[in-house]
Amino acid sequence: MSSHASNSPPIAIIGAGPSGLTLARLLEVKNIPYIVFDRDVSPDAARGGGSLDLGPGSGQMALSEAGLFDKFKPLARYQDQAFRILDKQADLVWAKPNEESDDRPEIDRKALRRMLLESIPQERVKWDARVKSLKREADSSMAVQLANGNVETGFKLVVGADGGWSKARDMITPVKPRYTGLCYLQGNIHTTNEFHSTVCSRVGPGAYMALGDGNNLYVQRQGNGSYQIFAGGRFPEGWWRTNQERFRSLQFREQLIADRYSDWSSQITDLIRYSDGFDYVWALYETPSESVPWEHVPGVTLVGDAAHLTGPNGEGVNIALYDSLQLAQEIEQAGVGNLDDAVRKYEKKMFPRALEHIAAGEEGVRMFFAEDAAENFKNNAGAIFESGEV
Ligand SMILES: Cc1cc2nc3c(=O)[nH]c(=O)nc-3n(C[C@H](O)[C@H](O)[C@H](O)COP(=O)(O)OP(=O)(O)OC[C@H]3O[C@@H](n4cnc5c(N)ncnc54)[C@H](O)[C@@H]3O)c2cc1C
Structure with a gap:
């Protein structure tokens, strides 16, 4: 020393x-x-x-x-400032197009x-x-x-x-910090992925978030044209600590879809299934x-x-x-x-x-992970975003 x-x-x-x-x-x-x-x-x-x-x-x-x-x-x-919110059937709930006056690049x-x-x-x-x-x-x-x-x-x-x-x-x-009970599994859809061009047309520039049943999927274009996906939901504290290699596998993705997104549109679940796998877990803690x-x-x-x-x-x-x-x-x-x-x-x-x-x-956390999150945004998105709550 x-x-x-x-x-x-x-x-x-x-x-x-x-x-x-x-x-x-x-x-x-x-x-x-x-x-x-x-x-x-x-x-x-x-x-x-x-x-x-x-x-x-x-x-x-x-x-x-x-x-x-x-x-x-x-x-x-x-x-890349466009943002859309979808429900689990992939129906549009709310959209903010990219506007010239936008100033949050x-x-x-x-x-x-x-x-x-x-x-x-x-x-x-x-x-x-x-x-x-x-x-x-x-x-x-x-x-x-x-x-x-x-x-x-x-x-x-x-x-x-x-x-x-x-x-x-x-x-x-x-x-x-205390655990919120929530995690985001982070994965990628690289530009070399065969599914990448489909994602470009499905998601486009900016980001989209699909919400439902206390789960969500956030998809966002990155600087090199690839996409990052974030599958969010409730997980017991510490579950992510064991055998993290499994997150990369197709088997893990299929199981995640079966457990949490089984009645979601394939327009959304395809983004998980055909991704390059998850490689990081953001366990959400808060002070x-x-x-x-x-x-x-x-x-x-x-x-x-x-x-x-x-x-x-x-x-x-x-x-x-x-x-x-x-x-x-x-x-x-x-x-x-x-x-x-x-x-x-x-x-x-x-x-x-x-x-x-x-x-x-x-x-x-309450809004994005609520059981009725999509419904809530459908009815109140204007007020929610104007209030600066998110
Ligand atoms: C999934 C997710 C998505 C997010 N998206 C957004 C977003 O879109 N917009 C937004 O505004 N915010 C977002 N955030 C929040 C944002 O990432 C953080 O608020 C921001 O990174 C905080 O910056 P920081 O420098 O305070 O801490 P960090 O980014 O956590 O940086 C801390 C640094 O300290 C180092 N460090 C840690 N411990 C030690 C140690 N013991 N000794 C030495 N070095 C150490 C780390 O290596 C790191 O470099 C997101 C967070 C998550 C989890």
């Missing part, structure tokens, strides 16, 4: 996901030193998750402030990560650096303990941008509303999913980027000598947003 303290920058960021790298870039342009730790062995490590839509007043605003909007625009898919998760990484010096990110815990030193600085036994010391502030299972959160609250506001803890704070993990409500990444924007602004204003003031101001502004986001996540 070794310990490194000399020349530690004042700020450590745990997590090179959307929120951590956005914060890193914002600190970079403000000339504030930092270091990022991520558990992934490399920037291209396989990870679930497809396309993300960035909103103008949040995600896009953070990228603009980071001086990255010109790099974002060519990667952003303005042509999609970007692939990997493309976003790459763009952010290219905007900061490589040596600012330590890969294969899984954080185990944080510790306060006798001089009240913070130490980061890595799973490989190394300890990095001497930080004035550690920012947990390490997602739903944040290790930094353990310093702040004993409250753990309960009692996790915020937390009592301020000097030397540590949280952004993004680490601060407020929710079920899908279409805003997770946007709020994550906005948290980083707000924290970077407060740090710049207060100065590195007053990081505690900056964090207190950031947290005060973030808490109400986190609570709203958690409530919207609970509502999203």
Whole structure:
């Protein structure tokens, strides 16, 4: 085990996901030193998750402030903003066509990560650096303990941008994320798949979601023209941990269809059957509303999913980027000598947003997985989308 303290920058960021790298870039342009730790062995490590839509007043605003909007625009898919909702018979329930005025373009998760990484010096990110815990030193600085036994010391502030299972959160609250009872099985229909051209005509640009009986199927075009499919429904906690290879098999897909989609139109179930199989499970957890506001803890704070993990409500990444924007602004204003003031101001502004986001996540889960979800959207979609609940 070794310990490194000399020349530690004042700020450590745990997590090179959307929120951590956005914060890193914002600190970079403000000339504030930092270091990022991520558990992934490399920037291209396989990870679930497809396309993300960035909103103008949040995600896009953070990228603009980071001086990255010109790099974002060519990667952003303005042509993929159409969204349709179908019932289990594949009848259209609600549709939002792609309109020129739409301003929530999609970007692939990997493309976003790459763009952010290219905007900061490589040596600012330590890969294969899984954080185990944080510790306060006798001089009240913070130490980061890595799973490989190394300890990095001497930080004035550690920012947990390490997602739903944040290790930094353990310093702040004993409250753990709770399982919603729901999972998305994520799979692909690659451009090389014989069925791909049928999917292009069935789904087209953007995304569609078929809903019914407490299950759903979300299908979304990606930047390279392939499609990702997400089959969502109720599963017992932990069922995904055993024998994950089976998710890729045709037998598993047939069983899933038989168990959950047996009376659904083949227009929908074909997308599962002829896909290239499932390769990732998103178990949906959420931080309960009692996790915020937390009592301020000097030397540590949280952004993004680490601060407020929710079920899908279409805003997770946007709020994550906005948290980083707000924290970077407060740090710049207060100065590195007053990081505690900056964090207190950031947290005060973030808490109400986190609570709203958690409530919207609970509502999203309720709506998309309700037995009568399609019926509900048929009758109320206009009001639901205008209210910003999803
Ligand atoms: C199925 C699904 C679909 C979604 N679709 C959308 C969408 O369309 N729009 C949207 O806005 N949001 C969406 N979200 C939510 C969105 O993905 C998250 O809100 C967003 O990724 C949060 O970013 P983050 O940087 O805070 O956390 P993460 O994206 O979770 O990044 C955390 C980073 O920390 C690293 N890390 C974790 N633990 C450690 C550790 N111990 N040590 C070191 N590093 C660590 C990870 O490797 C990762 O790089 C979706 C989520 C799911 C589950």
